[in-house]
Amino acid sequence: MIIQQLVNGISVGSIYALMATGYALIYSLLGFSNWAHGDIAMVGAYIGFFAITASIFPWWVAFLLAIAGAGVLSLLSERIAYRRIRQNNSPTMFLMIAAMGLSVTIQNAVLVFIGSKFKTYPQILPVKAIEIGGTFIGLIDLISLGVTVVVLGLLFYLIERTKFGLAVKASATNMQVASLLGINVDKYISLVFLLSGSLAGLSGVLLGMKYTVYPQMGNIALKAFIASVFGGLGSVPGAIVGAVVIGLMEVFVAGYVNAGLRDLFTFALLIGVLVVRPTGLFGKSVQDKA
Amino acid sequence: MKNYVETKSIQTKRSMMKSKKLVLIALALVLLGGMLSGCAPKAAKDDGPIRIGYVGALSGETALWGQAGLNGALLAAKEINAAGGILGRQVEVVGLDGRAETTDTVNAFRRLVTEEKVLAVIGTNWSSLNIALAPIADELKVPVIATAASNPKVTVDENGKLHPYSFRIGFIDPFQGQVLANLASNTIGAKTAGVIYDVGSDYSTGLSQYFEEQFVKNGGQVVSKVEAHTGDNDFRAQLSVIKEANPEVILVPWIYKDVALIANQARELGITVPLLGGDGWDSPELIDLAGPAIEGCYYTSQPSFANPITKPFYDAYMKEYNNLVPETEALFLRDGLYWVKDALERAGEVSSDALRTALENTTKFDGLMGSMAIDPATHNQETCLCVHLQERRARMVR
Numbered sequence: 001m002i003i004q005q006l007v008n009g010i011s012v013g014s015i016y017a018l019m020a021t022g023y024a025l026i027y028s029l030l031g032f033s034n035w036a037h038g039d040i041a042m043v044g045a046y047i048g049f050f051a052i053t054a055s056i057f058p059w060w061v062a063f064l065l066a067i068a069g070a071g072v073l074s075l076l077s078e079r080i081a082y083r084r085i086r087q088n089n090s091p092t093m094f095l096m097i098a099a100m101g102l103s104v105t106i107q108n109a110v111l112v113f114i115g116s117k118f119k120t121y122p123q124i125l126p127v128k129a130i131e132i133g134g135t136f137i138g139l140i141d142l143i144s145l146g147v148t149v150v151v152l153g154l155l156f157y158l159i160e161r162t163k164f165g166l167a168v169k170a171s172a173t174n175m176q177v178a179s180l181l182g183i184n185v186d187k188y189i190s191l192v193f194l195l196s197g198s199l200a201g202l203s204g205v206l207l208g209m210k211y212t213v214y215p216q217m218g219n220i221a222l223k224a225f226i227a228s229v230f231g232g233l234g235s236v237p238g239a240i241v242g243a244v245v246i247g248l249m250e251v252f253v254a255g256y257v258n259a260g261l262r263d264l265f266t267f268a269l270l271i272g273v274l275v276v277r278p279t280g281l282f283g284k285s286v287q288d289k290a
Numbered sequence: 291m292k293n294y295v296e297t298k299s300i301q302t303k304r305s306m307m308k309s310k311k312l313v314l315i316a317l318a319l320v321l322l323g324g325m326l327s328g329c330a331p332k333a334a335k336d337d338g339p340i341r342i343g344y345v346g347a348l349s350g351e352t353a354l355w356g357q358a359g360l361n362g363a364l365l366a367a368k369e370i371n372a373a374g375g376i377l378g379r380q381v382e383v384v385g386l387d388g389r390a391e392t393t394d395t396v397n398a399f400r401r402l403v404t405e406e407k408v409l410a411v412i413g414t415n416w417s418s419l420n421i422a423l424a425p426i427a428d429e430l431k432v433p434v435i436a437t438a439a440s441n442p443k444v445t446v447d448e449n450g451k452l453h454p455y456s457f458r459i460g461f462i463d464p465f466q467g468q469v470l471a472n473l474a475s476n477t478i479g480a481k482t483a484g485v486i487y488d489v490g491s492d493y494s495t496g497l498s499q500y501f502e503e504q505f506v507k508n509g510g511q512v513v514s515k516v517e518a519h520t521g522d523n524d525f526r527a528q529l530s531v532i533k534e535a536n537p538e539v540i541l542v543p544w545i546y547k548d549v550a551l552i553a554n555q556a557r558e559l560g561i562t563v564p565l566l567g568g569d570g571w572d573s574p575e576l577i578d579l580a581g582p583a584i585e586g587c588y589y590t591s592q593p594s595f596a597n598p599i600t601k602p603f604y605d606a607y608m609k610e611y612n613n614l615v616p617e618t619e620a621l622f623l624r625d626g627l628y629w630v631k632d633a634l635e636r637a638g639e640v641s642s643d644a645l646r647t648a649l650e651n652t653t654k655f656d657g658l659m660g661s662m663a664i665d666p667a668t669h670n671q672e673t674c675l676c677v678h679l680q681e682r683r684a685r686m687v688r
Contacts, residue, residue: 001534004559008526116353118547120579129558138558211523211551212579216351220523254527259517260489 003135005255006248011141013247014148015210018203019224020231020239021155022196028172028234029192030086032095036077036102037200038221043106044070044201045208045217049119059124067201074197075190077102082193083186103218110215119213144206151202152240155195159236168192172234223250226270232280241281339382340375340640342367342630343402344623345413345423347390352545354573355415355619359437360385362620363412365603365610366627376631377640383627384408388419395419396426403430409642410435412626415619417441417463417492420456427455433646435459435629437622438569438592440466441492445669457649457669459622459629459659460592463493466568467500469590469674470541474501474566475508477676477687478588480538483566484514486528486552487543491520497543497568513537520548526555533561545570550579557583564588574615577682584679588687593659593675594618596686600658625657 019041026034048066052059081098125143129136159165170178171185179185207217224239227246231238246266253262273280344363346356363383371380384406388395395414402408411427414420415438424444427434436444436458445456474480483505488494502512514535516528529552532540542552542565549571556565564587571589595604595618603624607616632655633648634640652664660673676687 001530004530004533005527008524008530011526012524111349116349116351118550118575118579120550120581123581129560131560136558136560140558207523212547214351214547217523219521251524251527254518255531259519259522259528263519 001255003133005251007135007137007141008255009248009251010244011138011145011247012251013244014145015203015206015220016224016227016247017152017240017243018148018199018206019221020227020243021152021236022199022203023221023225023228024231024234024236024239025192025196025199027228028236029168029189030082030092030095031234032092032099033225033233034196035096035099036106037196038218038224039103039106040070040074040077040197040218041200041204041207041221042110042213042215042218043073044204045213046110046114046204047201048205048208049121049213052122052124063202063205066205067198070201070204071194071198073106074200075194077197078190078193083189086189107215107218114215116215121209121213124209140210144210147202147206151199155199155236158195164188164191223266226266229270230273230280232283235280235282238280238282337379339380340634341382341384341406341408342627343399343406343408343411343413344383344385345388345395345398345402345411346385346415346619348385348387350389351547352390352416354575355617356387356390358617359413359415359619359623361607361611361614362616362623363627365607365620366624368610369606370627370631376634377638379640381627381631388414390414390416390419392419392422396422399423399426399434400430403432408432409640410630410645412623412630413437415439415622417444417496420444420458421492424453424456428453431455431646432642433457433649435626435649437619437626440569441496442668442670443492452667452669454650455646457664458671459626459657459662460569461672461674462670463496463568464500465670465672466590466674467497467502468504469676470497470501470566470568471504471508471510473588473590473676473687474505474539474541475510478539478564478566480510480563482511482513482535482537482539484516484532484535484537484540485512485543486516486518486525486532486540488520488548489517493568493570494543498541501541501543522548523551524555525552526559529556529559529561533559537563539563540565542567543570546573546576547579549576550581550584553580553583553587569618572618572677574617577679577684585682587679589677589679591675591677592618592622593673594621596675596677596684597658597660603658621658625659628657629655629662 022037023033044066047069048062051057051062051065081102082095085094085098125139128139167183167188170183171188175185223246227242228239231242249265250262253265344360346359347353348356367381367383375381384402386398386402388398399411402411410433412435417439420436420439421443423434433455438460439458440460440463442462444458446452474483485498487498514532514537516531518525518528540563542549549567553565567589569591572591572594600621604616607620633645637644637648650664650666655662662671664671677684678687
């Protein structure tokens with residue numbers, strides 16, 4: 001059963017990881033937690049759902065639409081709300097409050113215009129599992145794990161090996177100096193929001209495929225947030241490791257201790273990290289952010 | 291001179307503040323008076339419409355049922371009024387949102403009684419909410435009629451004392467638990483069972499306990515019992531534990547949206563045995579949400595639209611609400627309103643107390659959900675339906 005639980009944990013953790021990297025990217029640049037991140041994922045899940053059920057496009061076009069839609073929503077949220085606040089030189093707290101407002105607004109807009117009914121994606125893949133020596137690995141899990149690994153790999157490449165990544169890292173280190181050196185900081189902030197929104201959209205679609213789609217589904221992002229704090233706020237590799245650790249811990253607590261205590265363990269871990277090592281697992285000095 | 295002016299202006303300010311304070315105190319007294327007088331419910335004027343309240347989740351995760359309930363009540367009121375009303379008076383349904391939260395539900399109930407002056411309130415479908423409402427109904431002396439709230443504590447407190455103003459249309463969990471256990475032992479023929487229940491829900495914990503008691507009495511054994519939380523999406527950790535114990539049937543006392551997730555995740559883990567559940571499963575949405583994973587499973591429910599006598603009401607509902615498929619909750623409210631009509635006509639007078647006595651002494655009320663007789667000592671009644679899910683359809687077992 002240990003191996004089965006390990007598989008369950010990695011599958012839960014990989015979704016957290018996709019979301020946690022979105023938090024980490026924005027935190028590294030602007031120094032605030034984008035509370036609307038989970039709700040952007042939820043909108044992505046809905047776009048994917050409607051695009052598939054409309055059955056005009058093949059499923060992969062529908063998924064791309066969902067990812068793009070969430071990315072654009074995230075971009076718009078930056079343009080409409082966060083940029084103004086940034087340019088007013090308001091404290092970072094204002095950004096966080098705006099993000100909370102945005103989160104409530106998006107959730108309620110979906111509730112009003114789409115409704116509270118639970119929806120499930122039509123079965124593109126049969127509910128099937130591959131059995132290896134008594135351990136069952138779900139087909140959807142396997143695919144979503146594969147997609148997650150590939151996407152996170154691409155993200156690493158983008159940050160570590162491209163001019164885009166260099167500019168983002170420079171802006172994260174010091175926005176003023178970066179802009180003096182000729183980097184169009186606003187442009188890169190927009191691009192990072194687009195990127196993090198797309199990652200949210202992808203995680204929304206994967207969540208929708210595995211579970212159900214409903215207006216409050218974005219609340220799962222709280223766990224991803226804890227993962228990114230645990231891994232070190234603003235660190236992308238930290239967010240991934242943190243997410244997998246939290247996924248595994250939840251599954252093992254639920255499987256071997258008591259499911260009722262699961263959240264207690266998760267939040268105790270969060271408090272422990274904040275007290276003992278506030279920078280998290282991979283918290284680094286300011287220079288190495290992103 | 292300047293000083294003098296300033297002092298004077300301060301004085302006027304002070305006196306203004308004083309008078310403001312006085313106004314506020316007077317206002318508070320008026321409000322308080324209003325509330326106090328509101329506490330003693332008076333019957334509405336003899337010629338006006340009879341007002342019946344409804345509390346339900348009109349928003350949030352379970353709004354599907356709350357909305358259906360309100361729709362059902364409005365439609366039934368329309369029918370009753372078209373047929374001449376109750377004792378010659380029209381019926382008016384006043385619906386408020388309880389958001390499926392205890393505080394909001396209690397506030398809605400108080401508002402219905404004190405401000406809307408309703409004669410009785412129908413709602414909700416949640417045991418935990420009606421357990422909170424029962425003492426308040428006793429205090430305000432206005433009957434509250436729960437729909438599917440199936441915990442015994444809705445009408446009788448922990449010490450076995452009856453809440454005189456609390457009633458229920460549906461059955462109670464111990465009865466449902468017994469029926470479920472008999473279904474597992476006799477119809478499915480299982481000797482071992484697994485249970486996955488919601489620790490945060492009175493309904494779920496209660497139902498699993500009553501199931502277990504009867505199942506053990508039947509000679510069965512619960513080999514694995516695991517907990518989870520409302521709001522969880524992933525149940526595989528717990529299901530993996532149940533799978534190890536290899537039971538012949540698994541009890542899933544959850545609501546349909548969780549059942550859909552649990553069923554799919556169980557099948558994914560290679561669990562093939564039938565799942566078993568209570569009236570939380572009862573929604574036309576279940577088969578759509580769960581897909582093939584739910585095939586061959588069983589549930590018990592309040593008598594529902596599966597019963598052919600409900601056809602005219604079903605059709606009227608579809609017509610009234612633009613082909614919206616009704617939830618069983620609509621049927622509850624329909625029967626609830628007709629039960630109030632029946633009781634008032636037996637009482638021959640329109641008052642909350644006369645209604646209460648007549649409801650308690652119901653020996654035979656024939657609603658669309660079956661024939662109801664109330665036990666005056668507990669306000670309980672027993673009618674149940676067993677359903678087998680086959681070929682993507684719900685079929686009555688008996």
